[in-house]
Amino acid sequence: MNAGTGRIVLRKYGSEAAFSELSYVYPLKLLSPRLSSDNASAVYIVTYGGGLVGGDHVVLSVVVDKGASLVMLTQGSTKVFKSRPGNQLSSRSQGALVEETTQALEVSIASGGALFLLPDPVTCFRSAAYTQLQVFRLETTASLVLLDWVTSGRKSLGEEWAFSRYYSKNEVWISDRRLAKDIMLLEEQEQVPSLPPRTLADSLAPYSCYATLIMCGPLVESTMKFLSAEYRRLTVFKYATPPDLLWSYSAIGDGAGCVVRVAGTETESVRNWLGERLVPLEGAMGPDLYRRAFG
Amino acid sequence: MDDDTEAYILLLLSDSNLPTGSFVASAGLESYVTHGFFSSPTQSLQPRNKMDATIDFLRDSLKSYARSALPFVSDAHDTIRKLLLAPQDAPEQSLDSELQMITALDDLYESMTLNHVARRASKSQGVALLTLYSKGFSRPSTRRQRQTQVIEPPSTDNEFWETRAGIFVEKLKSLIRQDRTPGHLPICWGVLTACLDLSRERSQFLHSFLHVRSLLSASVRLNTIGPYAAQQLLLHSVRPLVEAEAMRSRDLHTEIGSSHSGGPIEETKHGPAVTWPLGEILAARHDLQHSRIFNS
Structure with a gap:
């Protein structure tokens, strides 16, 4: 296996689920915690040194078998460090001096299976370039909860959206139908001549954390109902200044799934918001894992 | 197409009275104002200049729309x-x-x-463009030919072009009516402008321009800026903005279009993307507003 690759296969044997494969290569590490039986199976995605640097490529493939439930977590935010300048101007990189960090995730979930992908947010440090490509292939009765979130950087060092590029793709297929292809690209814009400068930080202010949550499948139906009912109850009169937290709910695929987006001035307020709103998932994930994800 | 004909088509397409439904769309601007972003983006006590706030919204909105929609227009x-x-x-x-x-x-x-609000607005404007083509831009004679279902061999290239374009647009419209395809605005815009023989560059430029022009009309209706100020922005600020975005988006394609023209693209570099997540949230929250005058 190549550096940074990993593979997880979770199978169900009778009523017990077990990992028939859990392999990884430096700098990637996969840890499966021991949990009481009322929890789903879980894997922590860990990188050595607690972060990724320019040129790192992580490629993880995940298979969730029929009827099995997998929770994927991280230990703290995924830190993406400043890209190292390239040593040579190869024609392949067309003279670009920053090496990108990429993480790719390929998931397939069999019918009745479920994946809860609930990592901590990605934090890109100054000048870092990060690309995340995630593809999920579900059989018709499989379920998925996918959380993808990003923070503005190391606030303590004054970093506010100071990375060079953040690209994130989440593609969800149910059988042969594409439910969603969410692509978010955050990068400093080239300035327009004759107009005053406008930075990425200006466009995203006053928020320093943006989250996207995509859900679908029978195991999340009650969660979707709960969220959409709560959303419909909201009435916006007129804000004098932007609120500290904003969220939206959109059904997708004729109600087969939903997309929730959240923006907050603080990462912790977004985490707390998610923890409160996703409570209906606790039954399917198990109490310990729910607490680990949002505690 | 000669320059005079092209200029004339551009004049027609730029008419703000075209029945394309864009006058009920604010593409999230109304929600942006309601959520307090005109007062202050950073919680400082300084009230914002409304011209500045307007141009800021135009820039963020156009940047994200161009990056996500123009690859579809092109393809x-x-x-x-x-x-x-x-x-x-x-x-x-x-x-x-x-x-x-x-x-x-x-x-x-x-x-x-x-986001469901943007999808809704895009669908209603898309089908309106196709109707505009078949009812407003086609020659009466080609329509008669279609109605009789007998397609006589067209005598000139021009007639042939219009006949084929007319048949295609009718077929597409019928698929949309049967709910077999959604009929989104950027796709229908690409179809319409190709049928009118505008170049791809013109089509992209005009689509970006109309996005901003319609936002400025919305600003005037929302009374955030006056009609003269809107005109001022249109002449002095919007032009460099639209030129820059059209230039930047020239080589963007989708994964589908790219496989047909010139090999696969690197999607992360040249594919469609949303670049303004805040705009997505605000646009989706449009329907939550207690009172509103636009549909999006």
Whole structure:
């Protein structure tokens, strides 16, 4: 296996689920915690040194078998460090001096299976370039909860959206139908001549954390109902200044799934918001894992 | 197409009275104002200058819209242009393959447009453009030919072009009516402008311009800026903005279009993307506003 690759296969044997494969290569590490039986199976995605640097490529493939439930977590935010300048101007990189960090995730979930992908947010440090490509292939009765979130950087060092590029793709297929292809690209814009400068930080202010949550499948139906009912109850009169937290709910695929987006001035307020709103998932994930994800 | 004809078509398409439904769309601007972003983006006590706030919204909105929609305009335009330039004796099924291509683009746009308010607005404006073409831009004679279902061999290239374009637009409209494809705005815009023989560059530029122009009309209706100020922005600020975005978006394609023209693209570099997540949230929250005058 190549550096940074990993593979997880979770199978169900009778009523017990077990990992028939859990392999990884430096700098990637996969840890499966021991949990009481009322929890789903879980894997922590860990990188050595607690972060990724320019040129790192992580490629993880995940298979969730029929009827099995997998929770994927991280230990703290995924830190993406400043890209190292390239040593040579190869024609392949067309003279670009920053090496990108990429993480790719390929998931397939069999019918009745479920994946809860609930990592901590990605934090890109100054000048870092990060690309995340995630593809999920579900059989018709499989379920998925996918959380993808990003923070503005190391606030303590004054970093506010100071990375060079953040690209994130989440593609969800149910059988042969594409439910969603969410692509978010955050990068400093080239300035327009004759107009005053406008930075990425200006466009995203006053928020320093943006989250996207995509859900679908029978195991999340009650969660979707709960969220959409709560959303419909909201009435916006007129804000004098932007609120500290904003969220939206959109059904997708004729109600087969939903997309929730959240923006907050603080990462912790977004985490707390998610923890409160996703409570209906606790039954399917198990109490310990729910607490680990949002505690 | 000669320059005079092109200039004339551009004048027609720029008419703000065109029945395309854009006058009920604010593309999230109304929600942006309601959520307090005109007062202060950073919680400082300084009230914002409304001209500044307006131009800031225009920039963020156009940047994200151009990056997510123009690749679809390009690919739809290329598809139809190729169809209309095909030899007159090309087999009829080529129309089916182009229809498949357009509906595949439409389907991809649907799965990439993840806020329901934007999807709704895009669909209603898309089908309106096709109706505009078949009712407003086609020649009466070609319509009669279609109604009688007898297509006489067209005598000139021009007539042939219009006949084929007319048949294609009717077929696409019928698929949309049957709910077999959503009929999104950027795809329908690409189809319309290719049928009118505008170049792809013109089509992209005009689409970006109209997005901003319609936002400025919305600003005037929302009374955030006055009609003279809107005109001022349109002349002095919007031009460099639209030029820059159109230039930047020139080589963007979708995964579908790219496989047909010049090999696969690197999607992370040249594919469609949302670049303003805040705009997505605010646009989706449009319907939550207690009172509102726009549909999006």
